[in-house]
Amino acid sequence: MTNASAALIPLIYKIYYTAGSEEGGKASLTIKQFEGIVELNRSLSEQLSGSSGPR
Secondary structure, X not given: OHHHHHHHHHHHHHHHEOOOOOOOOXXXXXXXXXXXXXXXXXXXXXXXXXXXXXX
């Protein structure tokens, strides 16, 4: 989960923020390039379905 969280942060900037804007800068109103989040979601789903539940 820690690795997934670390992977999510750059995806958020790539998908939701305008390229070249300063940190904390301009958010994009158009969601684009969301393939990375789809792949991360698929990977997490596979990992969770293979788990034995809460410990």
